[in-house]
Structures are given as C-alpha cells and as structure tokens.
Amino acid sequence: MAFTRATGKHRRASRSARTTRNLAGIATLAAGGVVASVASPAMAATDGARAHDGALRQAVVMGDEIADHVEAQADAQEAVAEAAAAQAKAEAEAAKLAAQAKQRAEEAKKKAEAKAKEEREAKERAAREEERKLLNTFVAPVDGSYVSTAYKASSGLWSSGSHTGIDFHAGTGTPVHAVGAGTIVEAGSGGAYGNNIVIKMADGTYTQYGHLSSFAVSVGQTVTKGQQIGLSGATGNVTGAHLHFEARTSPNYGSDIDPIAYLRAHGVNV
Template identity: 70%
Template structure:
C-alpha cells in the first residue's frame, strides 16, 4: 500500500522525529515479540545508527552523568559542612582556653595582690606595735629612783637620757598625745597615752612638735631635747606611767625592755 504526503514542499523528517520513531518501533516490537523478516533490514539499519541518535542510550548516559554530578555536589557540601563544623569547634575551644587562661591569670594576680596586702598590713601592725628608744644611740645618765634633793619626791621618777640640746626626741610607740606644753618642773613636756593603755612622758624639751589629740607612731619625731624646767643641763627626762598624772610612775627601763627595747 502506498502512502501519500500532502502537496507542497517535501521535507525530510527531523532527527528528533526519526529517533523517536526508532525508539517507539523497537519498544513495540520488543513488547509484542514480533520481529518480521521484512522489518529486519530496518532494524539492523537502526541498530547501526550512531550512538548520539539512539534515544535510549542518550537518555541513560545523561541520567548517569547528572546523578554523578549530584553525588559529587552532595559530597562536597558534606565535606564543607564538616570542615565548617570542625573550624567552629576549634574556634570555640580556643576561645574557651583563652578565657580559662585569662581567668587563671586574674585569679593569680588577685591572690598575689591579696598576699601583698596581707603582708603590708602585717608589717604595719608589727611596726605600730614596735617600741623604740626615745633618743637614738643614747644611754641612761640618771637611773630610776635615784635619790637627790633636786626632786620634790626625794627620788627620780623617771630616767634621764644623755642628749645635747636640739636632739630629736621620738615617740617610743603608737599612741595619742594627751598633753603638750609647759609642765612646771618638767619644763616643756609631752604626755602620750599609749595604745596598750599606759602613758609615757618626755620632759625638759627645747621644742614641742605635736599637739593634744594627735596620733603618733613608733619613732615619730615629737620634739627636741633641751634644758627647760628644773634641770642642771640639757637632757631628756623620760617616764612610764599608769595614768597621765605625776606619781603613777613605773620603772621605765623595765617598761621599755618589756616592749623589746634594749637599753
């Protein structure tokens, strides 16, 4: 039976049309199981066609390539995600270590500062509880309870330290000035209430350098020695008392020695 085409310009079927037809034909023949003798030459011719004209082969090739690309992309994305996670973890660990080191350094500095402050406070307490001699590098020229008509009581109520006029006089310990001025036979004198509740007196001064109510510390200059009041020459009269009043005197040598001052 002959086939006719519409009148007009005859065109050769396109490659897409031919390929589609070939694929359809092969599929149909394969499905029905009928491959006639007349169809054999055509089938052989189609089989010998170039691979790029074989629709099934091309479809399969394209599918495999796309799947491989997707797999490669997924692998790359997974690797990138793992690397990013590892980087983030490393950064977090570095930050944690830096913070820990900073905290340890701060704690160490705080402990060192606290230790220094404790040591400074201890040193200050020790200094404030320390006693010194009222005249540096001197000696006792008149002893306690020495007898003489020079004193109204008939005996010496303190000790005299050898000192030229103008020699620095020190507070023997920490305390508060309760008297600073003229003291009759004592001349210019200072009386200090010590932190332990006792009192010390410094007499015959040529100059007074403190005032009543002022706090003093061990070794602080409070005046200068002299020869004011009832004296035969310049020296420092020093007394230790249980009250600020005359007549409450105690042995000043024993008093100073009990506080660690060797005289």
C-alpha cells in the first residue's frame, strides 16, 4: 500500500535544490576569500579558493546523503506506523463484528432452546392429558349387553327397599370386565351379592361386580381397563343369572352413586 503525506506537511527541499543553494553559498564564500586576500598573490588566492570549494562541496554532498538516509528512515517508520494503525483498526472492527455475530448466535440458540422446551412441555402436557383421558375412559362391564334393572328400582327383593346398582343382562359364564384400571380390594363371597369383586379405581372411586359364578383375580392385584375379572352367574340373592354392577365412593355397602351417570361420565353409553 502506498502512503502519502497530508497536504501541507513539511518536506525538505529536493537534493538538487539543496545542492544548488549550497554551491551558491560556496561561491560567495570563495569570492569573499579572494577579496579578503587582496594583499596576497592572485594565483595563491585562486588555488586556495578552489581547494576550499572542493572541501565544502564534498561536505555538502555527504551531508545531503546523510539527510536523505535519515529522511528515508523517517518515511519508512511513518509508513510502518500508518500500516500498523490501519491493521489495528481492521482487527478491532473484525473483533467487533465477531462479537456481534457471537451475540446473535447465542440469542438464536437461546430462542431455539426456549422453543424446543416449550414444544417439549406441550407434548408432555398432551401426553398427560391423553393418559388422563384414557384413565377416565371406561368400558362396559359386559360386552353387547343392556341394563335389565334400573338404579333405585323399588322391590322387596332388596333389604334397603331399592336397587343400589344396575343389572346387566348376562347368562351364566358370560365374561365380566373391569370397567377401568384399578386395584382389587375384595374378591370373594359378598353375602346377598354372592361371589363379588370390588375394585378401587384410579380416580379413587370404587366399582362392584356381584353374583359371579367365578372370579379370576385376587385382592391386591392391579387390573387394566377391559381386563376379564370373572364370569357372570346367579350366586347370592337372585332370581336368575345376571351381573349386578355398582359405583361407590367407598368399598362399603351404602356408599353407592348413580352407576348410569358414572359410566356415562367415563364415556360408556348405557
């Protein structure tokens, strides 16, 4: 890269101009020497002036060479300084741009991470919601059946005077399924209910299955929605084979709730 001096910056006169001025000064000095030597012979004055002129000329030339060398060094140092300043400026600008690029990259990374986190949390919420729906979605206890005796139906057949559950039409040996996931809390004789099973459901409610001819689960066992837990029958206080189904707030008799509303709230159309 070429470097130029700023306008108006002082520079020494060229060597030819300096030499011309110096020679003019020598001539003047020589003339003065001749005038000052009027008492001496003319030839001696001329020879002395010539010798003096040669010495001065040689001194001037050497001085100019030294001055030129010094000036060249100064110019080179100035060029180096200007180049160093330009390089430092370029490096500073490059560092600034690099820092800005790094900051933008970090911001982009944070946004991407935040978005990924948000999407992951949304998926987790959706999965939990789906799991909740699955847990709260039941099946009918007997496939393809219907309710043959309604809830709270009145009759002397029941000690309370009314029906505490609903009856599903089912011949002896019909598979009976857990309506939802839960844990077996009772599996055995239930008095008037005959062979019965009580399940604590995942939502904290209870379901009861009565008059079974047999059962295939035991207390403490966990069951899944739709899992077969026994076979329908006519054990206990009955007039014929069927499945008695109850929904309860506790495992005990007398805590019954409307089983039709209960099943419908869990997606079972009865």
